[in-house]
Amino acid sequence: MTGSTLPRASVLGVVCAVLLSGCSSGGLGSGSTITVTIGVDGPLTGNLADLGLGIRYSAELAVAKANAKNTVPGVKFILDAKDDRADEQAARANGEAFAADPKVVGVVGPLTSSSALAMAPVLSKAGLAEISPSNTAPALTWGADYRAAGKKRQYPTYFRTVTTDAVQGPLLARYAHTRLSANRAAVVSDTKAYGTNLAAEFATAFEEVGGKVAFRATVEQGTSDFTKLASQIAASRPDIVYYGGEHPEGGPLSAALKAAGVKAPMAGGDGLHTDGYLKAAGPSANGDLSSQPGISVEGLASAFTYLDAYHQAGHEEEPGPFGPYAYDSTWALILAVGRARQGGNGTDLTGPELRKAVADALQDISFFGVTGDVAFDEFGDARSQVASIYQVQKGTWTSIVPVGRLRDF
Template structure:
């Protein structure tokens, strides 16, 4: 398993707990030997921002629990003797309006040295900027909006990193849309697509990249539409899709909107697959949509169970007894948390084995220089803050379950 550094400052409240002390081999990323006299114990808080209520709470719970598991692992191993780590989890309800207020709460708590999250790109757009202004490192296990690392003009070829403190452990919509287009056109042999999105940051970026790639491959977009993510009546949309002659529908958004669209399309006699991104890849999409058979989704990375490190994570997660499943984002949240742990280790090692008073401002640079083997594979970041481990998987609904049909690496940017 991967072990790493720690965040430190005095702390109270509900947070991740582990211990930090001098490590004779600070660059190894392995277990601390625990030799020598332990430093005075301090507590470090790692913030976690996730949807812990509402339609995406199942994903949010997996993120929070995985972050907690990373903290437990570091504490129990004595990886950084002398420091206790705790998590401070705040609920964003997948609501962008709550991003700024959560950021303010993290910033005002001097014990919080870094943040894991958020899940949603829309929330990230309001959370990340104030955290960046405060110089606080943020590592997301779920944001896929390219704007967060490449800037608002990325689609036109002008890329400029807007936040030097922001990183993510997942691939992005720069990768996800084209990967989906390649599968639908090249392997599923679909040539006429109706493209729908929910108007959010994630949905629009996903559908935009998909559309560009699909038409470049020779496919035709026969209709486009934007829907309200709170809407649940899509009979009119189903009628327009049927009239368009589309042989598939591509949806940019999340499962709580995609499920009723898919169901009502089938009920209207539009028996074509709906394909989406990682936002629809969830068990809830299946349980709330009895017509999901044959639908498709891309997801970031590959299944955790396909690697020894991922299997180990899942076994430890189950042993820990969390009531909610880790979900797809749990392993990425674990690696995001461990990135902050490793960064703290680096900062402490560079300060003679003690946590400096300005640890918070030193953390982003330490995260940027990381490279270690995590539960999802190699964890390291490029100059924009994006992961270098950009792998994706296409799934289809078969027999009422998500089944992997193709995995591969994203095309070079």
Template sequence: MRHRSLLILTTAITAGALTLSACGSRDDSSDGGGDSGKTTVVIGVDAPLTGSLSALGQGIKNSADLAAKTANKNKEVDGVTFKVEALDDQAVPASGQQNATKLTGNDEVLGVVGPLNSGVAQSMQGVFAKADLAQVSPANTNPALSQGDNWAKGDLKRPFETYFRTATTDVIQGRFAAQYYYKDAKKKKVFVIDDKQTYGAGLASIFAKEFKRLGGKVVGTDHLTVKETDFSSIADKVKNSGADSVYFGGQYPEGGLLSDQIKGAGAEIPLMGGDGIYDPEFIKASGTKNDGDLATSVGYPVEELDSAKTFIKDYEAAGYKDPYAAYGGYSYDAAWSVIQAVKKVVEDNDGKLPEDARAKVTEALKDVSFDGVTGKVAFDEYGDTTNKQLTVYEVKGGAWEAVKSETFKD
């Protein structure tokens, strides 16, 4: 992984220490690996650290933490020590909003990585915007977060200047999935199910529209409720519909059970979903062999990227208890984008943090560009990633295996 050269600070700064400002604080202890006398900048993290989606949330937290540790080790910003404050939203919007309020109340926080869920992000955006505090999500894919509620009508308007993401949107992911199902997997009759949540319903709608545009037929639709476990009535509807495939907009806890029960009802057809089901827990949730099920996820497989070799090595060396999971690389890149924005702000202000550091960091993020774990990291005019790489994964032999990766083109 290539990082830009260290910032050369003005000679007016003595002993490499930064002048204190309204944001950031002088750290006079060596706790957490920081050097005495340095300014502390906190990167907040919001993710589901407990509950059914904790496998993804812990990967987000650990990967952001690794970015902070790497910046400190490399002295990426002279005189600055980065620390991470991670809060658990349990995938609940109200908890996310409370966490956003807590993070904005800490003057040391100059950027936030997260959340995982698009619905949680909706509850946080306004809080961050009022405080000029930038958030960079490694996982949100709902288009409305960055392009406004009327995005489907072609009326794109960025709701919050403080919102960015390193994951591509469902406008891309949903269409990519439909094209694979119709053109590559040769599926013509799909049954579409969603979990009624912001992410799942939005993704399923985009998929269905594209599938029909290509010439496929949606033979049925239904909805399930998050945290329920009995989907037998839906499974029967799928079997009786004559569908040759299922598309599910939702997360892996329900997705794995749904796949299991559809097959148990006698419909031996594949279930496909988005990045929300791309996790080993999807396979574990099913008691029936689900080889042939499919998922799309943002980017190329991290393990196959030359740009990710250092990240993988350093993550393993750090000894984190949980894997980096589906969004580890994107979380590292999200945290690194905040670090690079802080670096630019310090450089432009004669080696110290300005009084309006948060607003300046948000502005600097718009022009951030670097070679990250997941490839080139940069943001467009809506705060969306410019990286439109995606991958289709298939369950083979009880494990996810990449079957197609490409850069999406209309």
């Protein structure tokens, strides 16, 4: 799932013809003006609020742009942002509220996979489109037993703009073994769906390429004292320590490892790729690694105008790694509304008919956005199955693999 400041870098992508418009043209839909609501769900308070607010503010930029450009003639968009505090029960309740509001045509979010597993069944039952900029658990689109039973789409209205742990976990495992010559790994995770799945993906891939997982452990959410665990990890003599989880626990764990004399870098997924991790780990973070589902967007020219607009808005929170994907998720919904608005009988759709048509239209949406090409496969996953790898250098997350594919390592 989980935000670091995005510096400008050399241009890797092609400048979009109309930045921040998703390269769309006007003329979508017709008829009298209606107001439709796009929901946003994520942690707007709590220790993951920096990421949730980055998603919210990015969605606001997309909605403001669509309204200013009249991207969908006859439609005014408003945003309804709800706080789930990264709590599954709150996410489910928010999903029920969105489903009960007839003006809501789609939802962006939630941040965490655990929240999505609680919300997706609710929105799917209501026929309400959901598109996440950050969920990475493969189970959301393939099913929990996809390895044994094969991939099967779980929720016909669920989509995401980032790739999954089935890519980012193995990518970092292969990179660690082939590029860092890591042969022994200690693997730790929290107990949430995101962390446990990501750690399992890393461990499986690490051993498949010839590495050995010498130590396994789990920690409870909210743990702050890692002294004993760090000592146990040090005794296992790892070449790399992998943590499946988020930065509130990951940062202190990194600091404890270095204090225990562990010289191996700590690595993890997008849950560590945050400014919060840098603050919590302090100088101990230097050399640590994280993967990020999707391309390293700071190298895309299409992200420059988005970043300028975001910072000009004066938000204290940075967009984080998921802000750009939240912008594109929102834009995908906006384009789906434009495509769905005109019914087959030539009349503009509204209400339940529009909601269903938006969910159906989202499957075929394709455009070049802030994060590059945006499109969805038959499971609702992003067609672009790539991840990037970052390293903390001089206290800053720095991209070292801007575009990574499993075949590269």
